[in-house]
Amino acid sequence: MREFEADVVVVGGGAAGLAAAITAAEKGAQVMVLEKANTTGGCANMAMGLLGVETKLQKERLIDITRERAFEKFMDYTHWRSDAKLVKKYIDQSAETIEWLQAMGVDFALPSKYFPGSEATWHIIMPKTGNPGLRAAATMIKAMTERAEELGVKILLETPVKSLIKDQGEIIGVQASDKDGELEVYAGAVVVSTGGFGDSPEFIKKYTPYEWGKDLYSYRIPGLTGDGIQMAWDAGAGRDYMDMELVFFAPNTGGYAPIELPFRQPNLFVNLDGKRFYNEQVVENPVFSVNAITRQKNRVAFSIIDDKTMKKYEENGLDLINVVTSSMDMSYFNQEMEEAIKNGSDVFFMAETIEELAEKTGIDQEGLAETLKNYNEACKAGGDKEFNKNPRYMVPLDGSKYYALKFAPSAYGSLGGIRINDKTQVITDQFAVIPGLFAAGTDANSVCNPDYVFVLPGNTLGFAVNSGRMAGRNAVAYIKSLS
Numbered sequence: 001m002r003e004f005e006a007d008v009v010v011v012g013g014g015a016a017g018l019a020a021a022i023t024a025a026e027k028g029a030q031v032m033v034l035e036k037a038n039t040t041g042g043c044a045n046m047a048m049g050l051l052g053v054e055t056k057l058q059k060e061r062l063i064d065i066t067r068e069r070a071f072e073k074f075m076d077y078t079h080w081r082s083d084a085k086l087v088k089k090y091i092d093q094s095a096e097t098i099e100w101l102q103a104m105g106v107d108f109a110l111p112s113k114y115f116p117g118s119e120a121t122w123h124i125i126m127p128k129t130g131n132p133g134l135r136a137a138a139t140m141i142k143a144m145t146e147r148a149e150e151l152g153v154k155i156l157l158e159t160p161v162k163s164l165i166k167d168q169g170e171i172i173g174v175q176a177s178d179k180d181g182e183l184e185v186y187a188g189a190v191v192v193s194t195g196g197f198g199d200s201p202e203f204i205k206k207y208t209p210y211e212w213g214k215d216l217y218s219y220r221i222p223g224l225t226g227d228g229i230q231m232a233w234d235a236g237a238g239r240d241y242m243d244m245e246l247v248f249f250a251p252n253t254g255g256y257a258p259i260e261l262p263f264r265q266p267n268l269f270v271n272l273d274g275k276r277f278y279n280e281q282v283v284e285n286p287v288f289s290v291n292a293i294t295r296q297k298n299r300v301a302f303s304i305i306d307d308k309t310m311k312k313y314e315e316n317g318l319d320l321i322n323v324v325t326s327s328m329d330m331s332y333f334n335q336e337m338e339e340a341i342k343n344g345s346d347v348f349f350m351a352e353t354i355e356e357l358a359e360k361t362g363i364d365q366e367g368l369a370e371t372l373k374n375y376n377e378a379c380k381a382g383g384d385k386e387f388n389k390n391p392r393y394m395v396p397l398d399g400s401k402y403y404a405l406k407f408a409p410s411a412y413g414s415l416g417g418i419r420i421n422d423k424t425q426v427i428t429d430q431f432a433v434i435p436g437l438f439a440a441g442t443d444a445n446s447v448c449n450p451d452y453v454f455v456l457p458g459n460t461l462g463f464a465v466n467s468g469r470m471a472g473r474n475a476v477a478y479i480k481s482l483s
């Protein structure tokens with residue numbers, strides 16, 4: 001058995017783990033990061049940006065979100081289910097974190113809203129070449145990895161941690177393995193940040209209301225299998241709120257393909273009974289929409305448009321766009337629909353009559369016909385008595401062709417698992433601190449509770465980086481308190 005020593009050992013070199021490692025190293029600690037994958041960054045390599053409140057970038061652009069308003073919004077949104085002290089610290093630190101990242105060479109595009117009703121807190125990372133988009137945060141991960149190495153942090157890749165070493169109630173290290181066999185790292189403090197359980201159908205089935213592949217089609221970033229949560233529980237950590245970080249996608253399409261965008265518009269959405277179930281304007285908020293879809297039979301819903309609406313989109317662009325789904329060119333649509341259907345897609349549908357659409361999708365035919373009749377009448381009368389949808393979006397479906405896309409719950413990953421306090425110390429179910437053990441990022445994200453706080457976008461990456469920094473700082477303070 002090989003043995004190593006460090007002041008702080010970090011389990012998982014993703015957004016939270018790197019933030020913890022850099023922060024501890026900046027305070028003079030000898031730090032080791034043990035990373036399961038062959039690269040750093042985990043899920044963060046897929047992300048676009050993180051939350052910042054009262055940043056210089058916002059002030060320069062007259063974006064007037066304040067810490068007070070962000071805190072109030074956060075707590076209102078979560079109905080005070082989140083740890084208010086932790087949320088306050090996170091929001092208050094977030095502007096300084098953006099500058100901290102800028103100082104290590106991370107550039108940001110404009111702070112953005114995700115949708116009109118949200119705040120412009122999303123600090124999207126500017127890639128070194130090209131435009132910002134999905135995976136932009138990989139550039140941040142590269143800069144963080146380089147900064148960690150510059151500070152002398154030892155990053156061991158392909159070194160999954162198996163368990164924590166506990167001695168007389170204190171956490172004093174970790175057991176791991178690499179291609180050469182088993183190893184142990186002894187340390188003054190351990191930070192667990194393994195990114196949650198998004199790649200574990202077993203965890204998902206056991207700890208959330210969903211079953212992967214049956215009523216959930218979430219991203220599965222390889223290796224995010226709940227390891228850190230399990231090892232912390234095994235060491236006595238309490239269990240906190242756990243769920244998926246839900247959004248809605250068509251099963252197995254990846255979610256943002258341009259062909260899907262016309263279906264993410266405030267047109268007609270129905271469930272398997274053919275009934276409307278929400279004000280489709282809400283489609284711009286992925287969390288509210290998935291919550292509504294999750295309540296429907298088999299947790300599915302269909303967005304239906306006709307060729308008249310498609311023609312309008314081709315000529316004038318979509319009704320709603322956001323930074324992620326900003327394509328306005330719809331000229332490809334018919335051809336791509338035909339190709340998807342020819343290739344046997346079970347989520348895209350095309351039909352010439354409502355009866356044919358019902359048969360192909362499995363939607364109840366009578367229910368759909370009745371809904372369509374009522375909806376078209378309401379559109380002509382200019383008002384939606386069912387859900388008060390803005391008359392502007394009440395467009396009848398009376399063309400000669402119908403298109404539909406089936407949506408179901410998806411998720412960026414998981415939320416929560418390890419119980420921590422506002423100092424990122426891991427605590428038991430009885431709230432006793434486990435000395436030497438800290439947790440950050442998704443493994444400990446019970447602040448986005450009961451779901452991603454999309455009104456303040458950038459919230460999970462924001463929590464990961466900020467809680468990571470807190471954990472790094474608190475781990476060093478703990479070690480100093482020992483000596």
Ligand SMILES: Cc1cc2nc3c(=O)[nH]c(=O)nc-3n(C[C@H](O)[C@H](O)[C@H](O)COP(=O)(O)OP(=O)(O)OC[C@H]3O[C@@H](n4cnc5c(N)ncnc54)[C@H](O)[C@@H]3O)c2cc1C
Binds near residue numbers: 048219413443
């Ligand atoms: C497509 C997509 C887009 C997203 N966009 C955004 C966005 O724009 N804004 C936002 O706020 N959030 C976004 N997110 C979510 C965001 O990426 C996560 O919240 C964030 O990466 C969490 O950071 P983390 O450090 O907790 O986990 P990760 O970044 O996933 O890091 C965890 C690390 O731990 C490692 N690990 C796992 N097990 C072990 C083990 N046993 N031993 C050692 N290492 C281990 C993993 O390999 C990984 O490198 C997005 C997610 C996806 C999938």
